[in-house]
Amino acid sequence: MSNVVDIQHKEQSPPLPSNQETLLEVKDLKTYYPVKGGFFRRTVGHVKAVDGVSFSLKKGETLGLVGESGCGKSTAGRTILKLLKPSGGRITFDGEDITNIRGSRLRERRKDFQMVFQDPYASLNPMQMVGDIISEPIKNYYPRKKAKDIKQEVMELLNRVGLPEDAYHKYAHEFSGGQRQRIGIARALALKPKLIIADEPVSALDVSVQSQVLNLLNELQDDFNLTYLFIAHDLSVVKHMSDHIGIMYLGHIVEIADKKSIYEEPLHPYTQALISAVPEPNPKKKKERIVLKGDVPSPENPPSGCPFHTRCPVAVDKCSTIKPELKEVKPGRKVACILVD
Amino acid sequence: MNNFTDFQSQPPLLEVNNLETAFEIDGEWHNAVDNVSFQVKPKQVIGVVGESGCGKSVMSLSIMKLLPKGIGKIRNGDIKFNGKNLEKLNDKEMNKVRGKDIAMIFQEPMTSLNPVFTIGFQLSEALHNHFNISKQDARKKVIHLLDKVGISRPEKVVDEYPHQLSGGMRQRVIIAMAIACEPKLLIADEPTTALDVTVQAQILELLQELQTTNDMAIILITHDLGVVAETCHEVIVMYAGEVVEQTDVVTLFESPKHPYTQLLMQSIPRMDQEEEVLASIEGIVPSLKNMPRQGCKFVDRCPKAMDECRSITPQLKESSPGHGVKCLLYESSWEQEGMKAK
Ligand SMILES: Nc1ncnc2c1ncn2[C@@H]1O[C@H](COP(=O)(O)OP(=O)(O)OP(=O)(O)O)[C@@H](O)[C@H]1O
Ligand SMILES: Nc1ncnc2c1ncn2[C@@H]1O[C@H](COP(=O)(O)OP(=O)(O)O)[C@@H](O)[C@H]1O
Ligand code: SF4
Ligand code: SF4
Ligand SMILES: [Mg+2]
Ligand SMILES: [Mg+2]
Secondary structure, X not given: OOOOOOOOOOOOOOOOOOOOOEEEEEEEEEEEEEEEEOXXXXXXXXXXXXXXXXXXXXXXXXXXXXXXXXXXXXXXXXXXXXXXXXXXXXXXXXXXXXXXXXXXXXXXXXXXEEEEOOOOOOXXXXXXXXXXXXXXXXXXXXXXXXXXXHHHHHHHHHHHOOOOHHHHHOEHHHOOHHHHHHHHHHHHHOOOOOEEEEEOOOOOOOHHHHHHHHHHHHHHHHHHOOEEEEEOOOHHHHHHHOOEEEEEEOOEEEEEEEHHHHHHOOOOHHHHHHHHHOOOOOOOOOOOXXXXXXXXXXXXXXXXXXXXXXXXXXXXXXXHOOOOOOEEEEOOEEEOOOOOO | OOOOOOOOOOOOOEEEEEEEEEEEEOOEEEEEEEEEEEEEOOOOEEEEEOOOOOOXXXXXXXXXXXXXXXXXXXXXXXXXXXXXXXXXXXXXXHHHHHHHOEEEEOOOHHHHOOOOOOXXXXXXXXXXXXXXOOHHHHHHHHHHHHHHOOOOOHHHHOOOOHHHOOHHHHHHHHHHHHHOOOOOEEEEEOXXXXXXXXXXXXXXXXXXXHHHHOOOEEEEEOOOHHHHHHHOOEEEEEEOOEEEEEEEHHHHHHOOOOHHHHHHHHOOOOOOOOOOOOOOOOOOOOOHHHOOOOOOOOHHHOOOOOHHHHOOOXXXXXXXXXXXXXXXXXXXXXXXXXXXXX
């Protein structure tokens, strides 16, 4: 297999200069879901949904998180937004350690990070008027703001996300999937956040509508200097949106780098398999495909050693005993594999 | 699957002529599939693409004669399998065709497997429907089938229930069920849409293998143009219930002609290219009730629309041999007029 880990990789240009400020830093983040069992419904084990994830994200940039379903992408996103309690690690947002903040401080910080969800059908109340959906967070945080001013702001938001003004008085169920996703984006923007975590924002949409929403997210990022954590399982979409990409497998980041390196010279065997599996819209291109055997193991009972060793096409004996660390193999590129250093 | 055998010379396995399928909404019948014609040759893989609501699933349900009774019906046209007109068959005869000649993988995977029965039970049902076969033989055949679709430990899985399997394994079982009686045509409606790319790659590889070993033709319905490019010989692009473009896969990707096809292709982000802004198609597929009655159905969303597109209904015409396009830009004197499309 020639397309598997190539340890003598060629010299490559250094990654983009990184003089911007860091907005989000996640260090060794862990989120375990308890597994209840037995007569007393005691905790009998843990699903290690996120198991030691670290990355940092600069202002105005987009980090894409990709991986197969169940690898912990959504859990990571929700933990960073403080919707789930981390089991370990540290989250630093805009210079402040927010890992354990609660109460009014958390409420205050929440304005700065918002989420756009996967399912535009489930995440909006279909019987609520669009104007109310978008103004709700504003009313919550600024109860003394004048109704007239709020309406003005909502109208601007509607306009900004490409919805007609008369959408204000309509109900969410009257809109198509793509339009509902625009409503969700307008709601996320209402409090002028710094960070938006978009969890599979276009997976439920048709390709034609998907492209509209992706274009919109890109425009908004430029206009409002937004920082995105963009979660998706579609690699072409993530590539289109991101500056850096983290590849997740069983609760771990196995490779993280700028997008060009990830796509042109993937180093981790899992990244290589993932990229080779994407069907490309070019019937004349013959792709060398690495088809992985079997399924992702259960995160309740993850394999010893390297989490990928049960499916890794180039695994060696010690992979089942040594757990590889995510370490820098060249400037700006981190890989967790004992064969890559 | 892109091995280009000459399909032209062979007699068709499936022939769909002027198919019109309608649904009754508020007392009126509206065509969800409108005047669709195409052929599938033995062992050919035909891709059907188009946005949600374009009629892809209704078309396949029409072929299988599985339209919801009373609500949906075939109003016009005929469907022939191996020269035999399916329209004339009664329910019992059609039951024989289903599974044995033509099998289908449905879009909603969970609905295809019954959660309360074991995998073995459900698969042997499929066999008993068409063959006189003993219990022991059926079990043996089931284990063989599970093995064939790449399920490891088939002797164990045969006694398991659907919820004990992963999404990828469930889809393999569904495929095993569909190919149990070695049909000559498989209609697969979005067989990999709910799956991860790695599992999708496994399933596509499996379908590819079955197509050759079982000499099976496939109608592959998908919204993923990458999947089409990698697996199909011929492609049908559907919009608003109609075929708007049809040709071989290489021609379609190298010179798409219909404005709808062109936009679909430009709207997807690609792994091998950097694009700043993606193309998009404004608006949505009109609902059945709001379908334009005259002219081109794509007119409200088409960036190349002309005045006459509202009054003259384009016909599906060959713009070059084997390349059908339904657009006024290519009609009549398309050699001169076609320039406009550039
Ligand atoms: N049972 C039904 N009653 C009324 N209308 C229906 C019914 N089933 C489908 N339709 C309509 O027929 C048209 C075609 O639907 P169809 O399910 O074939 O689309 P599709 O191309 O398969 O879409 P998708 O990509 O979402 O699966 C749509 O306008 C749809 O609303
Ligand atoms: N509320 C929950 N309770 C228990 N386990 C959960 C819960 N949510 C997710 N999980 C498990 O955690 C793992 C990661 O899930 P998730 O973060 O949703 O993955 P992804 O978003 O990458 O598909 C999976 O094994 C999933 O089954
Ligand atoms: S450590 Fe071993 S099993 Fe893990 S990715 Fe590297 S080679 Fe494969
Ligand atoms: S007939 Fe007119 S409206 Fe229809 S696709 Fe062609 S140019 Fe566009
Ligand atoms: Mg998720
Ligand atoms: Mg469908």
